[in-house]
Amino acid sequence: MKIAITGGIGSGKSYVCRLLEARGIRIYDCDSAAKHLMRTSPQIRQQLTALIGPDAYLADGQLNKACVAQFLMASESNKQAINAIVHPAVAEDFTQSGLQWMECAILYESGFDHLVDSVIAVTAPLPVRLERIMQRDHISRQSALAWIHKQWPQHELQQRAQFEIVNDGRPLEPQIEHIINNIIKE
Template sequence: MPYNKMMILGLTGGIGSGKTTVARFFEALGVAVYYADDRAKRLMVQDQDLVASIKSLLGQEAYTTDGRLNRAFIASKVFADAELLQQLNQLVHPAVGRDFSKWAQEQEGSYVLKEAAILFENGSYKQADKNILVTAPLETRLERVMKRDGATREAVLARMEHQWPDEQKIPLADFVIENIDLEETRKQVNSLHKQLISFKK
């Protein structure tokens, strides 16, 4: 197994499921967590090869004059064109994969987590030894995101359409954490952590 026999675990969940909350619980137990979506945003600005590729795909307007991502412009382009979104993902995901490999080699412990929103959709779950899916009822997820982002129900549902439903992801997951009550979720994380550190690969 790569990275000095350290287990690689994917951690994902649909919008509003609370996958980041679950990731923080693992961090509190001393587990290193790689936040793929945050790292991707950083790489899209700092990785010069990736920047050049994105400008080639979307045009110079993809970046502001001071080098920051022009998020509004990018969103207006890719969310109206599924093929263009796929092409952008095909540029970003390999860069994230390389960054994760380098990061993982620097970590210590029995296992590390790679937290990503579309782990199953983009196929990167296949690169993990095990995968954890965080779930919650649809109405709970909707309420969380509407409250968090000040978004309308329709807007949240539209964003959810870009992700697979839980029914499609559950068969691919090795572990499922149902995140409704925070204390119950914490207990599930603690129990799974004990199980993971006991594995002998």
């Protein structure tokens, strides 16, 4: 059985994944994999350079994160064009990894929900999410809200997921234990 963990920015999905990893569960991190593949895949490098231009990569071969981010944020069509390059590579990498668990912030937007059998949504109240984002990224409340609004609404994730972990300050271990026991039964 393949399981995905998703949740909006500031929900605490990475923290939940660390708790699962402490239990010996290996988790494929889609975001890290995408960054790694964008740095190391000659095919992705060629496609991104053709799409964005020669400034997509620095002279030393490193991905020009600022340039790529600026292109990505400029329009929805730019975002879709980058995703059309990166998402298939990440999906293939996950499939070849042999891992059963994945962490994916954009699970439904990427279509990666079709790669898994079950989804766990990590949720948190908006004020908690805002505080986490502002502290972690040292950004304003307005910037944090902008990031939240660029993602799927939390209630949509809750509706589509088979399981939910509410990360609002109460202990997470009992929720994780309950979900793992239910996943094992399936």
